[in-house]
Amino acid sequence: MSLPLHEKIRSEIEADILTGVRTPGSRLPTEHDLMQHYGCSRMTVSKALSALAGGGLIERRKRAGSFVARPKAHSMMLDIPDLEQEIVQRGQRYRFELSERTIVPPGTPQAREAGLAEDGELLMIAGVHFADDVPLACESRLVSLAAVPEMAAQPFDDDSPGAWLLKHVPWTEAETRIASVAASTGVAAQLKLSVGAPCLFVERRTWRGSEGITQVRQHFIGSAYSLVARFGPAKRAPGS
Amino acid sequence: MSLPLHEKIRSEIEADILTGVRTPGSRLPTEHDLMQHYGCSRMTVSKALSALAGGGLIERRKRAGSFVARPKAHSMMLDIPDLEQEIVQRGQRYRFELSERTIVPPGTPQAREAGLAEDGELLMIAGVHFADDVPLACESRLVSLAAVPEMAAQPFDDDSPGAWLLKHVPWTEAETRIASVAASTGVAAQLKLSVGAPCLFVERRTWRGSEGITQVRQHFIGSAYSLVARFGPAKRAPGS
Protein backbone atom coordinates (compact mmCIF):
# COMPACT_ATOMS: atom_id res chain seq x y z
CA MET A 1 0.00 0.00 0.00
CA SER A 2 1.40 3.36 -0.95
CA LEU A 3 -1.56 5.13 0.59
CA PRO A 4 -0.75 8.05 2.84
CA LEU A 5 -1.07 7.09 6.45
CA HIS A 6 -3.94 9.49 7.18
CA GLU A 7 -5.82 7.96 4.29
CA LYS A 8 -5.17 4.47 5.59
CA ILE A 9 -6.47 5.40 9.04
CA ARG A 10 -9.51 7.05 7.50
CA SER A 11 -10.39 4.08 5.34
CA GLU A 12 -9.91 1.57 8.16
CA ILE A 13 -12.28 3.44 10.43
CA GLU A 14 -14.67 3.92 7.54
CA ALA A 15 -14.67 0.18 6.88
CA ASP A 16 -15.36 -0.52 10.55
CA ILE A 17 -18.36 1.78 10.44
CA LEU A 18 -19.73 0.41 7.19
CA THR A 19 -19.36 -3.22 8.15
CA GLY A 20 -21.01 -2.59 11.48
CA VAL A 21 -17.94 -3.27 13.64
CA ARG A 22 -18.51 0.25 14.92
CA THR A 23 -22.18 1.00 15.35
CA PRO A 24 -23.95 4.37 15.15
CA GLY A 25 -23.61 6.30 18.39
CA SER A 26 -20.58 4.37 19.62
CA ARG A 27 -17.49 6.24 20.64
CA LEU A 28 -14.26 6.09 18.67
CA PRO A 29 -10.90 5.87 20.42
CA THR A 30 -9.50 9.27 21.32
CA GLU A 31 -6.97 10.92 19.07
CA HIS A 32 -4.36 10.02 21.66
CA ASP A 33 -5.29 6.34 21.52
CA LEU A 34 -5.25 6.32 17.75
CA MET A 35 -1.82 8.01 17.74
CA GLN A 36 -0.46 5.17 19.81
CA HIS A 37 -2.26 2.48 17.83
CA TYR A 38 -0.91 3.72 14.52
CA GLY A 39 2.36 5.01 15.90
CA CYS A 40 1.96 8.41 14.33
CA SER A 41 1.56 12.02 15.33
CA ARG A 42 -1.69 13.57 16.39
CA MET A 43 -1.91 15.75 13.25
CA THR A 44 -2.09 12.65 11.11
CA VAL A 45 -4.88 11.12 13.17
CA SER A 46 -6.68 14.45 13.19
CA LYS A 47 -6.55 14.69 9.41
CA ALA A 48 -8.16 11.27 9.09
CA LEU A 49 -10.90 12.11 11.59
CA SER A 50 -11.54 15.50 9.98
CA ALA A 51 -12.10 13.80 6.66
CA LEU A 52 -14.55 11.35 8.24
CA ALA A 53 -16.37 14.19 9.98
CA GLY A 54 -16.49 16.16 6.72
CA GLY A 55 -18.03 13.16 5.04
CA GLY A 56 -20.65 12.91 7.75
CA LEU A 57 -19.56 9.49 8.98
CA ILE A 58 -18.56 10.63 12.45
CA GLU A 59 -19.33 13.53 14.76
CA ARG A 60 -16.67 15.13 16.86
CA ARG A 61 -17.63 16.64 20.18
CA LYS A 62 -15.22 18.53 22.39
CA ARG A 63 -14.42 16.97 25.69
CA ALA A 64 -16.67 14.02 24.82
CA GLY A 65 -14.83 12.46 21.90
CA SER A 66 -15.69 11.31 18.39
CA PHE A 67 -18.78 9.23 17.70
CA VAL A 68 -20.08 7.22 14.79
CA ALA A 69 -22.85 9.32 13.26
CA ARG A 70 -26.37 7.98 13.04
CA PRO A 71 -27.45 7.49 9.44
CA LYS A 72 -29.02 10.56 7.94
CA ALA A 73 -31.36 11.38 5.11
CA HIS A 74 -30.37 10.70 1.56
CA SER A 75 -28.23 13.59 0.49
CA MET A 76 -26.54 13.20 -2.80
CA MET A 77 -24.68 14.98 -5.53
CA LEU A 78 -26.85 15.89 -8.44
CA ASP A 79 -25.00 16.84 -11.56
CA ILE A 80 -27.07 19.05 -13.76
CA PRO A 81 -25.05 18.56 -16.84
CA ASP A 82 -24.44 20.85 -19.70
CA LEU A 83 -27.05 19.74 -22.19
CA GLU A 84 -24.78 20.27 -25.17
CA GLN A 85 -22.05 18.12 -23.69
CA GLU A 86 -24.49 15.37 -22.81
CA ILE A 87 -26.09 15.31 -26.25
CA VAL A 88 -22.72 15.23 -27.98
CA GLN A 89 -21.60 12.39 -25.72
CA ARG A 90 -24.63 10.40 -26.80
CA GLY A 91 -23.34 10.76 -30.34
CA GLN A 92 -25.98 13.25 -31.40
CA ARG A 93 -25.69 16.70 -32.88
CA TYR A 94 -26.54 19.60 -30.60
CA ARG A 95 -28.23 22.83 -31.64
CA PHE A 96 -29.75 25.70 -29.67
CA GLU A 97 -32.38 27.72 -31.45
CA LEU A 98 -33.08 31.17 -30.11
CA SER A 99 -36.77 31.98 -30.23
CA GLU A 100 -36.91 35.17 -28.24
CA ARG A 101 -34.58 37.84 -26.98
CA THR A 102 -35.88 40.89 -25.17
CA ILE A 103 -34.69 43.53 -22.78
CA VAL A 104 -36.93 43.64 -19.71
CA PRO A 105 -37.05 47.09 -18.08
CA PRO A 106 -36.48 47.39 -14.33
CA GLY A 107 -39.34 46.99 -11.92
CA THR A 108 -41.64 44.70 -13.86
CA PRO A 109 -43.40 41.93 -11.95
CA GLN A 110 -41.47 39.39 -14.04
CA ALA A 111 -38.16 40.83 -12.86
CA ARG A 112 -39.24 41.00 -9.26
CA GLU A 113 -40.37 37.41 -9.26
CA ALA A 114 -37.00 36.20 -10.53
CA GLY A 115 -35.21 37.71 -7.54
CA LEU A 116 -32.68 39.49 -9.72
CA ALA A 117 -31.48 43.09 -9.55
CA GLU A 118 -34.50 45.27 -8.83
CA ASP A 119 -33.17 48.36 -10.48
CA GLY A 120 -31.36 47.05 -13.52
CA GLU A 121 -32.35 45.82 -16.95
CA LEU A 122 -32.75 42.11 -17.54
CA LEU A 123 -32.12 40.14 -20.68
CA MET A 124 -34.84 37.64 -21.47
CA ILE A 125 -33.84 34.74 -23.68
CA ALA A 126 -35.96 31.84 -24.78
CA GLY A 127 -35.10 28.96 -27.05
CA VAL A 128 -35.12 25.26 -27.73
CA HIS A 129 -32.38 22.65 -27.34
CA PHE A 130 -32.25 20.15 -30.20
CA ALA A 131 -30.60 16.75 -30.40
CA ASP A 132 -30.20 15.72 -34.04
CA ASP A 133 -32.86 18.30 -34.93
CA VAL A 134 -35.35 16.75 -32.51
CA PRO A 135 -36.40 19.13 -29.73
CA LEU A 136 -35.38 17.81 -26.31
CA ALA A 137 -35.97 20.77 -24.03
CA CYS A 138 -37.03 24.39 -24.08
CA GLU A 139 -35.93 27.11 -21.77
CA SER A 140 -36.77 30.62 -20.76
CA ARG A 141 -34.07 32.60 -19.03
CA LEU A 142 -33.64 35.96 -17.34
CA VAL A 143 -30.15 37.38 -16.92
CA SER A 144 -29.22 40.41 -14.86
CA LEU A 145 -27.40 42.78 -17.20
CA ALA A 146 -26.10 44.64 -14.17
CA ALA A 147 -24.22 41.47 -13.20
CA VAL A 148 -23.32 40.33 -16.72
CA PRO A 149 -23.28 43.27 -19.14
CA GLU A 150 -21.33 41.28 -21.79
CA MET A 151 -24.32 38.99 -22.16
CA ALA A 152 -26.23 41.55 -24.21
CA ALA A 153 -23.77 41.32 -27.07
CA GLN A 154 -23.70 37.52 -27.31
CA PRO A 155 -25.15 35.91 -30.43
CA PHE A 156 -25.58 32.39 -28.89
CA ASP A 157 -24.92 30.67 -32.16
CA ASP A 158 -21.95 28.75 -30.79
CA ASP A 159 -22.90 28.30 -27.17
CA SER A 160 -26.31 28.10 -25.57
CA PRO A 161 -26.92 30.88 -23.04
CA GLY A 162 -26.38 28.42 -20.20
CA ALA A 163 -23.08 27.14 -21.56
CA TRP A 164 -21.91 30.72 -22.17
CA LEU A 165 -22.73 31.76 -18.63
CA LEU A 166 -21.02 28.69 -17.19
CA LYS A 167 -17.84 29.54 -19.07
CA HIS A 168 -17.78 33.24 -18.33
CA VAL A 169 -19.48 33.90 -15.02
CA PRO A 170 -18.52 32.08 -11.84
CA TRP A 171 -21.41 31.47 -9.49
CA THR A 172 -21.25 30.83 -5.80
CA GLU A 173 -24.72 29.82 -4.91
CA ALA A 174 -27.46 28.06 -6.79
CA GLU A 175 -30.84 26.63 -6.10
CA THR A 176 -32.62 24.15 -8.32
CA ARG A 177 -36.21 23.01 -8.15
CA ILE A 178 -37.28 19.88 -9.97
CA ALA A 179 -40.88 19.00 -10.66
CA SER A 180 -43.09 17.12 -13.04
CA VAL A 181 -45.57 19.23 -14.96
CA ALA A 182 -47.99 18.85 -17.81
CA ALA A 183 -46.95 20.54 -21.05
CA SER A 184 -48.71 23.86 -21.55
CA THR A 185 -49.78 24.82 -25.07
CA GLY A 186 -46.65 26.94 -25.48
CA VAL A 187 -44.28 24.25 -24.26
CA ALA A 188 -46.10 21.58 -26.26
CA ALA A 189 -45.71 23.62 -29.44
CA GLN A 190 -41.99 24.17 -28.93
CA LEU A 191 -41.29 20.53 -28.07
CA LYS A 192 -43.76 19.05 -30.56
CA LEU A 193 -45.66 17.31 -27.78
CA SER A 194 -49.33 16.97 -27.09
CA VAL A 195 -50.69 19.38 -24.54
CA GLY A 196 -50.64 17.75 -21.09
CA ALA A 197 -47.71 15.41 -21.81
CA PRO A 198 -45.43 15.00 -18.78
CA CYS A 199 -42.36 17.23 -18.72
CA LEU A 200 -39.47 17.37 -16.29
CA PHE A 201 -39.40 20.95 -15.11
CA VAL A 202 -36.14 22.41 -13.79
CA GLU A 203 -35.98 25.91 -12.37
CA ARG A 204 -32.58 27.20 -11.34
CA ARG A 205 -31.42 30.47 -9.88
CA THR A 206 -27.77 31.34 -9.44
CA TRP A 207 -26.01 34.02 -7.49
CA ARG A 208 -22.50 35.39 -7.24
CA GLY A 209 -22.25 36.42 -3.64
CA SER A 210 -25.50 38.23 -2.95
CA GLU A 211 -25.97 39.36 -6.55
CA GLY A 212 -28.50 37.42 -8.60
CA ILE A 213 -27.13 36.37 -11.98
CA THR A 214 -29.74 34.36 -13.76
CA GLN A 215 -32.97 32.45 -13.46
CA VAL A 216 -33.82 29.73 -15.93
CA ARG A 217 -36.85 27.52 -16.40
CA GLN A 218 -36.42 24.43 -18.51
CA HIS A 219 -38.93 21.86 -19.69
CA PHE A 220 -37.52 18.50 -20.75
CA ILE A 221 -39.55 15.97 -22.67
CA GLY A 222 -40.49 13.47 -19.97
CA SER A 223 -40.15 10.38 -22.07
CA ALA A 224 -36.70 11.36 -23.30
CA TYR A 225 -34.88 12.74 -20.31
CA SER A 226 -34.02 11.97 -16.71
CA LEU A 227 -31.59 13.23 -14.10
CA VAL A 228 -29.24 11.04 -12.12
CA ALA A 229 -27.78 11.76 -8.70
CA ARG A 230 -25.15 9.68 -6.99
CA PHE A 231 -23.56 9.31 -3.64
CA GLY A 232 -20.75 6.95 -2.98
CA PRO A 233 -17.05 6.21 -2.81
CA ALA A 234 -16.54 7.95 -6.13
CA LYS A 235 -17.01 11.16 -4.21
CA ARG A 236 -13.62 11.18 -2.57
CA ALA A 237 -13.33 12.04 1.07
CA PRO A 238 -13.32 15.81 1.50
CA GLY A 239 -10.11 17.43 2.54
CA SER A 240 -8.00 14.57 1.32
CA MET B 1 -12.90 37.96 14.00
CA SER B 2 -12.35 34.85 16.05
CA LEU B 3 -12.11 32.73 12.92
CA PRO B 4 -9.27 30.24 12.84
CA LEU B 5 -6.43 31.50 10.70
CA HIS B 6 -6.72 28.72 8.12
CA GLU B 7 -10.38 29.61 7.70
CA LYS B 8 -9.54 33.28 7.28
CA ILE B 9 -6.98 32.48 4.59
CA ARG B 10 -9.46 30.19 2.85
CA SER B 11 -12.25 32.75 2.83
CA GLU B 12 -10.00 35.56 1.64
CA ILE B 13 -8.80 33.56 -1.33
CA GLU B 14 -12.34 32.39 -1.97
CA ALA B 15 -13.55 35.98 -2.02
CA ASP B 16 -10.80 36.93 -4.47
CA ILE B 17 -11.90 34.16 -6.79
CA LEU B 18 -15.59 34.95 -6.54
CA THR B 19 -15.19 38.67 -7.06
CA GLY B 20 -12.96 38.09 -10.05
CA VAL B 21 -9.77 39.49 -8.50
CA ARG B 22 -8.34 36.06 -9.23
CA THR B 23 -9.54 34.76 -12.57
CA PRO B 24 -9.96 31.13 -13.65
CA GLY B 25 -6.67 29.64 -14.74
CA SER B 26 -4.51 32.15 -12.90
CA ARG B 27 -1.88 30.94 -10.51
CA LEU B 28 -2.11 31.45 -6.77
CA PRO B 29 0.93 32.42 -4.72
CA THR B 30 2.95 29.41 -3.59
CA GLU B 31 2.43 28.02 -0.14
CA HIS B 32 5.75 29.59 0.79
CA ASP B 33 4.57 33.02 -0.33
CA LEU B 34 1.31 32.67 1.52
CA MET B 35 3.19 31.61 4.68
CA GLN B 36 5.14 34.83 4.57
CA HIS B 37 2.12 36.95 3.69
CA TYR B 38 0.07 35.63 6.58
CA GLY B 39 3.00 35.08 8.90
CA CYS B 40 2.01 31.52 9.65
CA SER B 41 3.34 28.01 9.19
CA ARG B 42 3.02 26.03 6.02
CA MET B 43 0.56 23.54 7.56
CA THR B 44 -1.91 26.33 8.12
CA VAL B 45 -1.68 27.56 4.55
CA SER B 46 -1.92 23.99 3.31
CA LYS B 47 -5.10 23.39 5.28
CA ALA B 48 -6.71 26.44 3.69
CA LEU B 49 -5.68 25.40 0.18
CA SER B 50 -6.78 21.80 0.75
CA ALA B 51 -10.23 23.04 1.70
CA LEU B 52 -10.41 25.18 -1.44
CA ALA B 53 -9.26 22.26 -3.57
CA GLY B 54 -11.82 19.99 -1.91
CA GLY B 55 -14.51 22.51 -2.74
CA GLY B 56 -13.41 22.58 -6.34
CA LEU B 57 -12.42 26.23 -6.34
CA ILE B 58 -8.75 25.63 -7.03
CA GLU B 59 -6.60 22.90 -8.52
CA ARG B 60 -3.26 21.99 -7.05
CA ARG B 61 -0.56 20.69 -9.34
CA LYS B 62 2.79 19.49 -8.14
CA ARG B 63 5.75 21.50 -9.20
CA ALA B 64 3.46 23.92 -11.05
CA GLY B 65 1.51 25.44 -8.17
CA SER B 66 -2.13 26.06 -7.34
CA PHE B 67 -4.52 27.49 -9.90
CA VAL B 68 -7.99 28.96 -9.84
CA ALA B 69 -10.24 26.27 -11.30
CA ARG B 70 -12.32 26.98 -14.35
CA PRO B 71 -16.03 26.93 -13.57
CA LYS B 72 -17.58 23.52 -13.89
CA ALA B 73 -21.01 22.09 -14.46
CA HIS B 74 -23.73 22.60 -11.95
CA SER B 75 -23.20 20.03 -9.28
CA MET B 76 -25.33 20.38 -6.22
CA MET B 77 -26.51 18.67 -3.12
CA LEU B 78 -29.90 17.14 -3.49
CA ASP B 79 -31.58 16.21 -0.26
CA ILE B 80 -34.08 13.49 -0.78
CA PRO B 81 -35.92 14.01 2.42
CA ASP B 82 -37.73 11.57 4.56
CA LEU B 83 -41.29 12.00 3.38
CA GLU B 84 -42.73 11.54 6.83
CA GLN B 85 -40.53 14.24 8.29
CA GLU B 86 -41.37 16.63 5.51
CA ILE B 87 -45.09 16.10 5.78
CA VAL B 88 -45.04 16.55 9.54
CA GLN B 89 -43.02 19.74 9.14
CA ARG B 90 -45.71 21.09 6.86
CA GLY B 91 -48.10 20.59 9.74
CA GLN B 92 -49.86 17.63 8.18
CA ARG B 93 -50.44 14.13 9.48
CA TYR B 94 -48.38 11.36 7.90
CA ARG B 95 -49.52 7.84 7.23
CA PHE B 96 -48.07 4.97 5.23
CA GLU B 97 -50.52 2.39 4.01
CA LEU B 98 -49.11 -0.99 3.06
CA SER B 99 -50.82 -2.38 0.00
CA GLU B 100 -48.64 -5.35 -0.81
CA ARG B 101 -46.00 -7.48 0.84
CA THR B 102 -44.54 -10.50 -0.88
CA ILE B 103 -41.48 -12.67 -0.77
CA VAL B 104 -39.84 -12.84 -4.19
CA PRO B 105 -37.91 -16.06 -4.76
CA PRO B 106 -34.34 -15.91 -6.06
CA GLY B 107 -33.64 -15.72 -9.75
CA THR B 108 -36.78 -14.04 -11.02
CA PRO B 109 -36.39 -11.41 -13.74
CA GLN B 110 -37.73 -8.84 -11.30
CA ALA B 111 -34.93 -9.59 -8.86
CA ARG B 112 -32.27 -9.57 -11.52
CA GLU B 113 -33.39 -6.21 -12.83
CA ALA B 114 -33.13 -4.62 -9.40
CA GLY B 115 -29.46 -5.51 -9.15
CA LEU B 116 -29.87 -7.07 -5.73
CA ALA B 117 -28.55 -10.39 -4.43
CA GLU B 118 -28.97 -12.94 -7.21
CA ASP B 119 -29.29 -15.94 -4.96
CA GLY B 120 -31.30 -14.66 -2.03
CA GLU B 121 -34.95 -13.96 -1.35
CA LEU B 122 -36.26 -10.44 -1.77
CA LEU B 123 -39.01 -8.72 0.14
CA MET B 124 -41.38 -6.78 -2.07
CA ILE B 125 -43.31 -4.00 -0.40
CA ALA B 126 -45.74 -1.58 -1.97
CA GLY B 127 -47.76 1.17 -0.40
CA VAL B 128 -48.98 4.73 -0.42
CA HIS B 129 -47.79 7.78 1.52
CA PHE B 130 -50.62 9.96 2.79
CA ALA B 131 -50.56 13.55 4.01
CA ASP B 132 -53.72 14.26 6.02
CA ASP B 133 -55.31 11.21 4.36
CA VAL B 134 -54.62 12.58 0.89
CA PRO B 135 -52.32 10.36 -1.14
CA LEU B 136 -49.09 12.15 -2.03
CA ALA B 137 -46.91 9.37 -3.38
CA CYS B 138 -46.87 5.64 -3.94
CA GLU B 139 -43.87 3.37 -3.85
CA SER B 140 -42.82 -0.11 -4.76
CA ARG B 141 -39.72 -1.45 -3.06
CA LEU B 142 -37.52 -4.51 -3.20
CA VAL B 143 -35.28 -5.31 -0.23
CA SER B 144 -32.55 -7.93 -0.15
CA LEU B 145 -33.34 -10.21 2.78
CA ALA B 146 -29.79 -11.52 2.62
CA ALA B 147 -28.60 -8.02 3.49
CA VAL B 148 -31.41 -7.09 5.88
CA PRO B 149 -33.01 -10.22 7.37
CA GLU B 150 -34.73 -8.22 10.16
CA MET B 151 -36.83 -6.49 7.54
CA ALA B 152 -39.09 -9.51 7.11
CA ALA B 153 -40.44 -9.16 10.63
CA GLN B 154 -41.26 -5.46 10.45
CA PRO B 155 -44.90 -4.40 10.55
CA PHE B 156 -44.35 -0.87 9.11
CA ASP B 157 -47.16 0.61 11.12
CA ASP B 158 -44.88 3.11 12.84
CA ASP B 159 -42.26 3.75 10.21
CA SER B 160 -42.51 3.55 6.46
CA PRO B 161 -40.13 0.98 4.96
CA GLY B 162 -37.84 3.77 3.82
CA ALA B 163 -37.68 5.41 7.22
CA TRP B 164 -37.08 2.04 8.88
CA LEU B 165 -34.20 1.24 6.52
CA LEU B 166 -32.66 4.67 7.02
CA LYS B 167 -32.66 4.16 10.78
CA HIS B 168 -31.39 0.60 10.82
CA VAL B 169 -29.20 0.00 7.80
CA PRO B 170 -26.30 2.27 6.92
CA TRP B 171 -25.72 2.64 3.21
CA THR B 172 -22.54 3.65 1.49
CA GLU B 173 -23.56 4.16 -2.05
CA ALA B 174 -26.75 5.27 -3.70
CA GLU B 175 -27.98 6.19 -7.11
CA THR B 176 -31.14 8.12 -7.81
CA ARG B 177 -32.85 8.67 -11.11
CA ILE B 178 -35.44 11.41 -11.44
CA ALA B 179 -37.88 11.63 -14.30
CA SER B 180 -41.29 12.87 -15.25
CA VAL B 181 -43.77 10.21 -16.29
CA ALA B 182 -47.44 9.91 -17.04
CA ALA B 183 -49.49 8.10 -14.39
CA SER B 184 -50.20 4.49 -15.36
CA THR B 185 -53.58 3.04 -14.49
CA GLY B 186 -52.14 1.43 -11.38
CA VAL B 187 -50.42 4.58 -10.16
CA ALA B 188 -53.43 6.71 -11.03
CA ALA B 189 -55.68 4.46 -8.96
CA GLN B 190 -53.42 4.58 -5.92
CA LEU B 191 -52.93 8.34 -6.06
CA LYS B 192 -56.50 9.14 -7.14
CA LEU B 193 -55.27 10.82 -10.31
CA SER B 194 -56.45 10.61 -13.87
CA VAL B 195 -54.46 8.28 -16.06
CA GLY B 196 -51.70 10.22 -17.84
CA ALA B 197 -51.36 12.92 -15.18
CA PRO B 198 -47.73 14.02 -14.71
CA CYS B 199 -45.88 12.33 -11.85
CA LEU B 200 -42.40 12.91 -10.52
CA PHE B 201 -40.74 9.51 -10.68
CA VAL B 202 -37.84 8.74 -8.35
CA GLU B 203 -35.95 5.46 -8.57
CA ARG B 204 -33.25 4.83 -6.01
CA ARG B 205 -30.90 1.95 -5.40
CA THR B 206 -28.67 1.75 -2.36
CA TRP B 207 -25.69 -0.42 -1.53
CA ARG B 208 -23.63 -1.17 1.53
CA GLY B 209 -20.22 -1.78 0.09
CA SER B 210 -20.83 -4.01 -2.89
CA GLU B 211 -23.99 -5.55 -1.46
CA GLY B 212 -27.28 -4.26 -2.84
CA ILE B 213 -29.74 -3.34 -0.10
CA THR B 214 -32.85 -1.96 -1.71
CA GLN B 215 -34.39 -0.58 -4.83
CA VAL B 216 -37.40 1.71 -4.61
CA ARG B 217 -39.59 3.33 -7.22
CA GLN B 218 -41.72 6.23 -6.10
CA HIS B 219 -44.35 8.23 -7.96
CA PHE B 220 -45.16 11.67 -6.54
CA ILE B 221 -48.20 13.63 -7.63
CA GLY B 222 -46.70 16.19 -9.99
CA SER B 223 -48.88 19.08 -8.97
CA ALA B 224 -48.16 18.55 -5.27
CA TYR B 225 -44.48 17.79 -5.02
CA SER B 226 -41.09 19.04 -6.10
CA LEU B 227 -37.48 18.45 -5.14
CA VAL B 228 -35.00 21.18 -4.27
CA ALA B 229 -31.25 21.04 -4.60
CA ARG B 230 -28.86 23.67 -3.37
CA PHE B 231 -25.26 24.61 -3.66
CA GLY B 232 -23.72 27.45 -1.80
CA PRO B 233 -21.91 28.77 1.25
CA ALA B 234 -24.26 26.83 3.50
CA LYS B 235 -22.34 23.75 2.45
CA ARG B 236 -19.30 24.37 4.57
CA ALA B 237 -15.90 23.87 3.09
CA PRO B 238 -14.91 20.20 3.29
CA GLY B 239 -12.20 19.25 5.70
CA SER B 240 -12.70 22.32 7.81
Added chain:
DNA sequence: CAGTGGTCTAGACCACTGA
Protein backbone atom coordinates in the same frame (compact mmCIF):
# COMPACT_ATOMS: atom_id res chain seq x y z
C1' DC C 1 -11.29 20.54 36.42
C1' DA C 2 -9.42 17.16 33.65
C1' DG C 3 -9.70 15.30 29.26
C1' DT C 4 -11.00 16.21 24.73
C1' DG C 5 -10.71 18.08 20.18
C1' DG C 6 -9.13 22.65 17.50
C1' DT C 7 -5.50 24.97 16.09
C1' DC C 8 -0.88 26.12 15.18
C1' DT C 9 4.37 25.95 14.86
C1' DA C 10 8.88 25.12 12.82
C1' DG C 11 10.81 22.15 11.13
C1' DA C 12 11.69 17.61 7.90
C1' DC C 13 11.90 14.32 3.88
C1' DC C 14 9.74 12.96 -0.24
C1' DA C 15 7.68 12.44 -5.07
C1' DC C 16 6.68 14.61 -8.72
C1' DT C 17 7.21 17.32 -12.85
C1' DG C 18 7.61 21.31 -15.83
C1' DA C 19 10.92 25.03 -16.92
Added chain:
DNA sequence: CAGTGGTCTAGACCACTGA
Protein backbone atom coordinates in the same frame (compact mmCIF):
# COMPACT_ATOMS: atom_id res chain seq x y z
C1' DC D 1 17.14 19.72 -11.36
C1' DA D 2 15.04 23.04 -8.67
C1' DG D 3 10.76 24.34 -6.97
C1' DT D 4 6.38 22.74 -5.82
C1' DG D 5 2.86 20.48 -3.19
C1' DG D 6 2.08 15.99 -0.06
C1' DT D 7 2.93 14.20 4.01
C1' DC D 8 4.49 13.78 8.59
C1' DT D 9 6.60 14.80 13.28
C1' DA D 10 6.78 16.18 18.11
C1' DG D 11 5.72 19.26 20.31
C1' DA D 12 2.51 23.52 22.16
C1' DC D 13 -1.45 26.38 23.94
C1' DC D 14 -6.24 26.95 23.92
C1' DA D 15 -11.49 26.63 24.39
C1' DC D 16 -14.77 23.95 25.52
C1' DT D 17 -17.67 21.02 28.27
C1' DG D 18 -19.36 16.89 30.52
C1' DA D 19 -18.15 13.75 34.34
